[in-house]
Amino acid sequence: MKIPKIFSYTAVLLVFLGSISTSAYCCVGRILTVAIDNSVDQKVVGTVLAIFINERTGTTVDLIPCKDISSCKDMVKNGDADIFIDYIGQASLEIGDASKASSPQEIYSLVKQYFLHNYSMVWLKPFGYHGPLGTLPKPGFGQGSLAAPVTSSRVLDQFPILDRVINKLSxxxxxxxxxxxVQDSKAGDNETVIKKFLRDRNLI
Amino acid sequence: MFISGWKNPIITILIFSLIVLTFSACCFAGQLVVDRTEIGKDTVWQGHVLVKGDVRVKKGATLIIMPGTTVAFEKIKKFGPEKLSLDKKNHFPRAELIIRGRLLAQGLPDKVIVFTSAEKNPSVADWGAVNFIGSKDNIMEYCDISYGHTPVHCHSAQVTVTHCTFHDNGVAIGFKNIKGVELKCVVSVLYNKFWNNGGGILIGGGTSPVVSHNDIIGNKFFGIFAKKSGVCAIRFNNIVRNGKGIILYSVRDLIIRDNNIANNLDYNISLLEGQEQDVDAQGNWWGSIDPSKIRRLIRDAASDQSLGKVDFTNFVSAPVPGAGILLSD
Structure with a gap:
C-alpha cells in the first residue's frame, strides 16, 4: 500500500494545484480535514471518507495524521480537524455506565449522548466494520467495537449536509x-481501488 | 522637413514629451520588470513583462496589454511580502494582477497575449489570477493562459472572455458575487478552449454568465461546475473527455441545451448532494442515441433518490453542428 500517498492525499483540486493546506482561500471553498492514526484501517477508511465526501459535495478533503485515536479526538475537539474515526468499544470505556448496557445499540446510544454532552461531538452511523478488539465493554458484544465517523457540532453547523452524506456509508x-x-490497496493505487469500490456500490 | 523640425522648439518638446510618455507607460524592447505595485493611471504593457508581486490596477485606471505581449509571473512566496493583500477570501497565495479599475487585454489571432509562469519548470498555480474585483468593462481576447491557480477570477465583476486558450491551470475561470459589492457578476465566456486544467469553468454564487461556443476538453476533474448560480445559459459547447462533464450543486435556473456532452470519464452530468432541483438538459448530444447508455453517465435521482432528476429527453441523434469554437473564427 502506498502509505505516503494517503497522507498527502487531498481529494480534489488541491492535488492538482500542488497546494496542501487546511486554510481555504479564494474560490477553493471550504476544506474539511479527517484526522487518522497510523493503523491500516484508518488510512484506508480515511481515504474512503475523503473521496466519498469530495465526490458527493465537491468539498476538498485533507487527511492529516495523528499519533493515536485519543490525539485524533483532541484535534477534532480543539477544532484542528473536522472528523475522526473512533470505535464504540474503545469510546465506551470513558463511560462508567456502559458496562450496564444490555445491547450494542444501547452502548452506541450511551456513547453518542456522552460525546455530545461532554465534547459537543456527534457520532455518525457506524461503517460496518469492527475496530481493534480487546476494548469491548462486555464479552459477546461484538458490535461494541464497530467503527464510526465522529465529527463536531461546530463542523455540522458549517457543513449542514455532511451528516446526511457520511451516513450514506453506513x-x-x-x-x-x-x-x-486493504489487500487491493497493497496491490495497486489505493485511490483508484477505493474509487472503484465506491463506484461499484453506486455510492459515487 | 524632419531635420528642420528639430530646430523648432515646439516640435522638439512634443517629440521629447512623447518619448518620455511612451517609456513611462510601457516597454518597447527587453523586459519590463514589475515589482509589487499599484497602478493609479492609465498604463500600457507590451513586449515581455515580468511580474514579481501583486499588481493592483486602482479604480479609475485602465491597464492596456498590447497584442503579442507576454506577462510572466514569478512564483513568489505564498502570502509573502510581495503580496498586496493577505485577505485569503478574495485573494490567492501567489502573485496576482488585481483589477479594481479596468483591464483591456486584447490580442489578435496571430499575436496572442500570453499569461504564464516565469519559472523554468512551470507548474500549476505558480501564479494566482487576473483577479477582477468589483470592476467592469473588462475584456480578455485572444489570450493564452497557463499555470495559474484560477487565472481568470471574478468577484462581483464584469468581464468578457473570448477566443482565449486555458491550459495547465487549477481552475481556468471562476466567478461569484460577494457581499458588500453592489456590482453583480456578468461574465461572457465565448469561443474559448479549455484543456488540461484541473477544472474548466466554476460558476459560483448568484452569477449569471453566458457560456457558449467553448471547447471544454480533457480537464481533469470537471468541465463546468455550477454551484448556487443564478440564471445561466450553457449552450453550443463541446464538453468532452473531462473527469466529469458538468457538476451541479444547488442550482435552479440553468439552461443546458445544444451542447455535445459526451465521453466524460465519470459522468457527463453529476448532481451533488444538495442538488434537489430537477435539471432541464434536453436537446443535447450525449454520444449515443441509446437512452440506457446515456443514463449510465448521468448521476441523478435514478442513482440516489435524494437528488433531483436530469431530463435528458429530446436528445439529438448526432453531434450538434456549430457547437464549440466555430471554425470560421
Missing part, C-alpha cells in the same frame, strides 16, 4: 469489504 463497509480494500 453499513457499506463491513469487515470483509475492509479486508479486501
Amino acid at each position: 453499513g457499506k463497509l463491513d469487515d470483509e469489504c475492509l479486508k479486501k480494500l
Whole structure:
C-alpha cells in the first residue's frame, strides 16, 4: 500500500494545484480535514471518507495524521480537524455506565449522548466494520467495537449536509469489504481501488 | 522637413514629451520588470513583462496589454511580502494582477497575449489570477493562459472572455458575487478552449454568465461546475473527455441545451448532494442515441433518490453542428 500517498492525499483540486493546506482561500471553498492514526484501517477508511465526501459535495478533503485515536479526538475537539474515526468499544470505556448496557445499540446510544454532552461531538452511523478488539465493554458484544465517523457540532453547523452524506456509508463497509480494500490497496493505487469500490456500490 | 523640425522648439518638446510618455507607460524592447505595485493611471504593457508581486490596477485606471505581449509571473512566496493583500477570501497565495479599475487585454489571432509562469519548470498555480474585483468593462481576447491557480477570477465583476486558450491551470475561470459589492457578476465566456486544467469553468454564487461556443476538453476533474448560480445559459459547447462533464450543486435556473456532452470519464452530468432541483438538459448530444447508455453517465435521482432528476429527453441523434469554437473564427 502506498502509505505516503494517503497522507498527502487531498481529494480534489488541491492535488492538482500542488497546494496542501487546511486554510481555504479564494474560490477553493471550504476544506474539511479527517484526522487518522497510523493503523491500516484508518488510512484506508480515511481515504474512503475523503473521496466519498469530495465526490458527493465537491468539498476538498485533507487527511492529516495523528499519533493515536485519543490525539485524533483532541484535534477534532480543539477544532484542528473536522472528523475522526473512533470505535464504540474503545469510546465506551470513558463511560462508567456502559458496562450496564444490555445491547450494542444501547452502548452506541450511551456513547453518542456522552460525546455530545461532554465534547459537543456527534457520532455518525457506524461503517460496518469492527475496530481493534480487546476494548469491548462486555464479552459477546461484538458490535461494541464497530467503527464510526465522529465529527463536531461546530463542523455540522458549517457543513449542514455532511451528516446526511457520511451516513450514506453506513453499513457499506463491513469487515470483509475492509479486508479486501486493504489487500487491493497493497496491490495497486489505493485511490483508484477505493474509487472503484465506491463506484461499484453506486455510492459515487 | 524632419531635420528642420528639430530646430523648432515646439516640435522638439512634443517629440521629447512623447518619448518620455511612451517609456513611462510601457516597454518597447527587453523586459519590463514589475515589482509589487499599484497602478493609479492609465498604463500600457507590451513586449515581455515580468511580474514579481501583486499588481493592483486602482479604480479609475485602465491597464492596456498590447497584442503579442507576454506577462510572466514569478512564483513568489505564498502570502509573502510581495503580496498586496493577505485577505485569503478574495485573494490567492501567489502573485496576482488585481483589477479594481479596468483591464483591456486584447490580442489578435496571430499575436496572442500570453499569461504564464516565469519559472523554468512551470507548474500549476505558480501564479494566482487576473483577479477582477468589483470592476467592469473588462475584456480578455485572444489570450493564452497557463499555470495559474484560477487565472481568470471574478468577484462581483464584469468581464468578457473570448477566443482565449486555458491550459495547465487549477481552475481556468471562476466567478461569484460577494457581499458588500453592489456590482453583480456578468461574465461572457465565448469561443474559448479549455484543456488540461484541473477544472474548466466554476460558476459560483448568484452569477449569471453566458457560456457558449467553448471547447471544454480533457480537464481533469470537471468541465463546468455550477454551484448556487443564478440564471445561466450553457449552450453550443463541446464538453468532452473531462473527469466529469458538468457538476451541479444547488442550482435552479440553468439552461443546458445544444451542447455535445459526451465521453466524460465519470459522468457527463453529476448532481451533488444538495442538488434537489430537477435539471432541464434536453436537446443535447450525449454520444449515443441509446437512452440506457446515456443514463449510465448521468448521476441523478435514478442513482440516489435524494437528488433531483436530469431530463435528458429530446436528445439529438448526432453531434450538434456549430457547437464549440466555430471554425470560421
